[in-house]
Amino acid sequence: MKIVVVGVGYVGLVSGVCFADFGHTVACVDKDEGKIAGLKAGIIPIYEPGLSELVLASIESGRLSFSTKLADNIRGTTAIFIAVGTPARADNGHADLQFVFAAAKEIAENLTGPAVIVTKSTVPVGTGDKIEAIIRGVRPELEISVVSNPEFLREGSAIRDFQLPDRVVVGANDARGRDVLGAIYKPIHSDDEPVVYTDRRTAELIKYASNAFLATKIGFINEIANLCEAIGANVQDVTRGMGLDKRIGPKYLDAGPGYGGSCFPKDTLALVKAAESVAVDMSIVNAVVRSNDNRKAQMGERVVTELGNNGPMQIAILGLTFKPNTDDMRESPSIDIIRALQDAGHQIVAYDPTGTKEPEKIFSGITYAPDAYTACEGADAVVVVTEWGVFRTLDLTRVKAIMKGRLLFDMRNLYDHETVLASGLTYHSIGRPRNRPATIVE
Ligand code: NAD
Numbered sequence: 001m002k003i004v005v006v007g008v009g010y011v012g013l014v015s016g017v018c019f020a021d022f023g024h025t026v027a028c029v030d031k032d033e034g035k036i037a038g039l040k041a042g043i044i045p046i047y048e049p050g051l052s053e054l055v056l057a058s059i060e061s062g063r064l065s066f067s068t069k070l071a072d073n074i075r076g077t078t079a080i081f082i083a084v085g086t087p088a089r090a091d092n093g094h095a096d097l098q099f100v101f102a103a104a105k106e107i108a109e110n111l112t113g114p115a116v117i118v119t120k121s122t123v124p125v126g127t128g129d130k131i132e133a134i135i136r137g138v139r140p141e142l143e144i145s146v147v148s149n150p151e152f153l154r155e156g157s158a159i160r161d162f163q164l165p166d167r168v169v170v171g172a173n174d175a176r177g178r179d180v181l182g183a184i185y186k187p188i189h190s191d192d193e194p195v196v197y198t199d200r201r202t203a204e205l206i207k208y209a210s211n212a213f214l215a216t217k218i219g220f221i222n223e224i225a226n227l228c229e230a231i232g233a234n235v236q237d238v239t240r241g242m243g244l245d246k247r248i249g250p251k252y253l254d255a256g257p258g259y260g261g262s263c264f265p266k267d268t269l270a271l272v273k274a275a276e277s278v279a280v281d282m283s284i285v286n287a288v289v290r291s292n293d294n295r296k297a298q299m300g301e302r303v304v305t306e307l308g309n310n311g312p313m314q315i316a317i318l319g320l321t322f323k324p325n326t327d328d329m330r331e332s333p334s335i336d337i338i339r340a341l342q343d344a345g346h347q348i349v350a351y352d353p354t355g356t357k358e359p360e361k362i363f364s365g366i367t368y369a370p371d372a373y374t375a376c377e378g379a380d381a382v383v384v385v386t387e388w389g390v391f392r393t394l395d396l397t398r399v400k401a402i403m404k405g406r407l408l409f410d411m412r413n414l415y416d417h418e419t420v421l422a423s424g425l426t427y428h429s430i431g432r433p434r435n436r437p438a439t440i441v442e
Helices: 010-021 033-040 051-061 098-110 127-138 158-163 175-184 200-231 235-243 264-276 283-307 333-343 372-376 396-402 417-423
Strands: 002-006 025-029 064-067 079-082 115-119 144-148 168-171 195-198 314-318 347-351 381-384 407-410 426-428
Touching (some): 010 025, 010 051, 010 064, 010 079, 033 064, 098 115, 115 127, 115 175, 127 144, 144 175, 144 200, 168 175, 168 200, 195 200, 200 235, 283 333, 283 381, 283 407, 314 333, 396 417
Parallel strands (some): 115 144, 314 381, 407 426
């Protein structure tokens, strides 16, 4: 089947390359000329494990191509996926749909025959109706179906998530849209990876409901972590004790510095705002949004307070991305933590395994180290923000030896107390009693 994907970001690129891997012929189209020129030369614009190899193999197979021109690629296409960004609007928190509607208009202007237009971007309920109205307004003579196919991949494991999804959701209001999407996903359609068919509005809501629920789990365990700190309990043991209950499950139940990333913060906010506009009070999700904003602010304050009023200090920050195995910095907790430390007058030396390209767009006045140990040299305190695997195996005795001070803030509970205390470091982790080791058995 011939497919066009409009928007070659994390979702568009992964979807495009995986569709090509399924055997379809895919043209990925993006307005960003630099990105497309790079991709044509085999340069992958994002860090995502396994992506580079799959893109190169798919280009080689002749099934994947890149272009800045929709018009040159749309002829004979069965399905056109919209995978452009839907960031939060700065003025009111609603999803900003300008890129989606611009893509819909351009698709309408360039269609040469009947087609299925698929929204993969995360969009508020009713957006499919608006996309359909835009396209029908421009091209009333064409047979079109507009389908919702929200994406659930996680950055860091995007290829695997796309190829082995827990489910695929297809929201179609007609048989044609439903059948075309069924055929596209045929290679992964099995009882273990079911395709859930719904109407279009329901599919749009499934995406927001899923993200809001996962954000709630994280927000919930972070509040339990606060309680653990106040009463001397251990949040990792609580997580294990809760997570073994099959009704709850262990995933998205690790206490930390608050969720970030390109999805949960904007999608929870957009859900609350969309519900408000139809006079529905999403009090739980609203509380999660506030709780997470507070948490990110509190994490920086926690470090600043512990450092005390002892003048400017040098702080090593280990990990800048919002989670490991991605270079995505959007809404990362590191942003709030570093700003709080800078506001208090401290100097930052940071290291992230994905380098400095994305962080440099966000931070100013910080120094970047080439590795974790260099970042820790001469530091008064070390703050581990992202749970990159490489930080789990740090030699803490060596870290202590090269630091000036002895404070270790571990926002991800990567270390056990015995190891840290044996190294001579003073340990601050999340939701765990300071002097009582975790009893957790991995
Ligand atoms: P992104 O910002 O990484 O990429 C969006 C791309 O769209 C950019 O390359 C931009 O140049 C391009 N673009 C914008 N307007 C265009 C147009 N008119 N024509 C062609 N290209 C255009 O975005 P992303 O992170 O891939 O997210 C895309 C959508 O998928 C969002 O709605 C997001 O909420 C959703 N989503 C993201 C993830 C994730 O992990 N990133 C997961 C699931 C769903």
